[in-house]
Structures are given as C-alpha cells and as structure tokens.
Amino acid sequence: xxxxxxxxxxxxxxxxxxxxxxxxxxxxxxxxxxxxxxxxxxxxxxxxxxxxxxxxxxxxxxxxxxxxxxxxxxxxxxxxxxxxxxxxxxxxxxxxxxxxxxxxxxxxxxxxxxxxxxxxxxxxxxxxxxxxxxxxxxxxxxxxxxxxxxxxxxxxxxxxxxxxxxxxxxxxxxxxxxxxxxxxxxxxxxxxxxxxxx
Numbered sequence: 166x167x168x169x170x171x172x173x174x175x176x177x178x179x180x181x182x183x184x185x186x187x188x189x190x191x192x193x194x195x196x197x198x199x200x201x202x203x204x205x206x207x208x209x210x211x212x213x214x215x216x217x218x219x220x221x222x223x224x225x226x227x228x229x230x231x232x233x234x235x236x237x238x239x240x241x242x243x244x245x246x247x248x249x250x251x252x253x254x255x256x257x258x259x260x261x262x263x264x265x266x267x268x269x270x271x272x273x274x275x276x277x278x279x280x281x282x283x284x285x286x287x288x289x290x291x292x293x294x295x296x297x298x299x300x301x302x303x304x305x306x307x308x309x310x311x312x313x314x315x316x317x318x319x320x321x322x323x324x325x326x327x328x329x330x331x332x333x334x335x336x337x338x339x340x341x342x343x344x345x346x347x348x349x350x351x352x353x354x355x356x357x358x359x360x361x362x363x
Contacts, residue, residue, distance in 0.1 A: 166198075167197075167198040167199045167200055168199045168200070168243040168244055168289075168357075168358055169199075169200050169202075169241060169242050169243045169244070170191075170194055170199050170200065170201045170202070170242065170243065170244045170246060170357075171202050171204060171238050171239065171241075171242035171244070171245050171246065172187055172190070172191060172201060172202065172203045172204065172246040172248055172293075173204055173206060173245065173246065173247055173248060173260065173263065174187055174203055174204065174205045174206060174207065174248050175206045175207075175247065175248060175249040175256065175257040175259040175260035175263070176206070176207065176249050176250050176252060176257035176258075176259055176260070177207075177249075177250045177295070178339065179207075180339065181250070181295075181339045182250065182295040182329070182332040182333070182339045182340070182341040183248055183249065183250045183293070183294075183295045185339065185341050185342065185347060186248065186293050186295055186327070186329060186341060186346060186347065186350050187203055187248045187293060187350075189346075189347040189348070189350035189351045189354070190246070190248075190293055190327070190350040190351070190353060190354040191203060191354060192351055192354065193350065193351035193352060193353060193354025193355040193356075194354035194355065194357060195354075196351075196354070196355055197354065197355045197356070197357070197358070197359070199354075199357070199358070201354075202238065204235060204238065206257075206259040206260065206263060207259070209230075209231035209234065209235070210230050210231055210259075211230055211231050211232045211235060211259070211262055211263045211266060212228050212230050212262055212266075213261070213262035213265045213266070214262075214265035214266055214268050214269075215227065215228065220268070220269035221269075226266075226269060232263075232266050232269075235263075236269075236270065239267075239270065239286070239288075240270070240286055242288055243288065243289060244288060244289040244290065244291065244324060244357070245288050245289070245290050245291075245321070246290065246291045246292070246293060247260055247290065247291070247292050247293070247311065247315070248292075248293040248294070249293075249294055249307070250294070250295050250296065251294055251295065251296035251297075251298075251303065251304065251307060254303075254305075254306045254307070255306045255307045255310055256294075256307050256310060256311070261310075264314060264315070267285065267319060270285060270286055271283040271284065271285050272284045272285075278320065281318060281319075281320065284320075285319045285320055285321075287320060287321070287322070288321050288322070289321065289322045289323075289324045290315055290316070290321035290322065290323060290324065291323070291324045291325050291326065291327075291353075291357065292307075292308070292311050292325075292326040292327070292328075293326075293327050293329075293350065293353075294307060294326075294327070294328050294329060295329045295330075295332045295341060295346075296328075296329070296330045296331075296332060297330075297331070297332060297333060297334055297335050298330055298331075299330030299331035300330070303328075303330050304328040304330070307328075308326065308328070311326070324357055324358075325353065325357070327346075327349060327350055327353050329341065329344070329346040329349075329350075331344060332344065332346070
C-alpha cells in the first residue's frame with residue numbers, strides 16, 4: 166500500500182542541484198506507488214519559533230506565515246523528507262526554522278521516552294542533501310543534527326539518507342546531472358519502503 170510522503174525543500178535555486186535531487190526522488194517514490202507532495206520553504210516562508218508559548222495555551226501562533234498551511238500536511242504524512250543544500254556545513258536555516266516550529270505539535274506526556282520532555286507525532290523520515298564539496302567530513306554536522314534532533318529527540322524513524330557531494334562549484338551552474346546522484350535518488354525513492362513491504 167502506498168505511503169503519503171511529504172518532501173520539505175529547504176533551499177537552493179529553483180532548478181538547482183537540490184531541486185533536481187528532490188524531483189528524481191519523487192519520481193522514484195511515485196513509481197513505487199507512493200503519493201508525494203513537495204512543499205517548498207523557498208516559496209512558502211516558515212519562520213523560526215519565538216518562544217511565546219501561545220500554542221501551549223491552545224492559542225494560534227502569533228506569527229503569520231505558512232506554518233498553519235503546512236501543519237496538517239506534517240500530521241498526515243507517513244514520511245517527512247528533509248531536503249537541503251549544505252549551508253555552512255549543516256542544514257539550511259529554513260529547514261531549521263521549520264523544525265523549531267514542531268514545538269507546537271508536541272503533546273504533554275507524563276511519562277515521555279528517555280531524554281524527551283514531551284510526545285511528538287511519529288513519522289518516518291529521510292534526508293536528502295547536496296553539496297559542492299565531497300570530503301569525508303562534508304556532511305558530518307548536518308547528519309549529526311538530523312540524527313540528534315529529528316531521530317533521537319523528536320523520535321522519527323529514519324528510513325535513510327542520500328548525501329550527494331561533488332555537485333559543482335557554488336558559483337557555477339548546477340552539475341548534479343553529471344554525477345550518478347539523480348539515478349541514486351530515483352532508486353532511493355523506489356526502495357524507501359521496499360524492505361518493510363517484503
């Protein structure tokens with residue numbers, strides 16, 4: 166049975182490396198029978214949390230941005246895919262701002278899992294990233310943040326990462342199509358749930 170996959174595109178040029186990677190991933194997932202929606206944080210702004218706690222008292226967020234449009238999609242998705250170019254050795258600020266807003270999705274839990282303060286909706290998740298560099302440590306900070314914040318703390322179930330280095334100089338044209346990354350992304354999308362369904 167197909168899954169609902171929500172891809173959060175958190176940066177990059179409209180037809181750049183990350184956008185092409187997301188498109189290839191979505192094609193593969195759709196070929197496998199999944200429903201894929203791409204939500205661009207470049208087109209729909211979601212700002213970081215202000216810590217006002219209005220949401221904790223049942224009030225709407227004081228910020229007027231795209232989060233109310235995105236929140237139902239986050240709650241309905243079986244899998245949330247975070248897609249970002251590498252910015253200053255980690256995920257883009259747009260992705261991190263969105264993750265801060267997960268705060269309002271948390272629910273009280275008198276007996277939360279070890280190391281957590283509250284309970285979050287449980288989803289699967291995956292990470293798609295592009296970078297100009299392709300060194301052994303290129304994605305180390307980004308992977309650490311993803312695993313710590315989303316998997317270990319929030320409690321999402323990791324279904325994998327596709328880390329695509331060597332996509333061309335940031336001052337030049339996107340070069341991901343000259344690598345094997347796009348086919349790997351299609352295959353990643355096709356096989357995202359294959360093991361579970363066997």
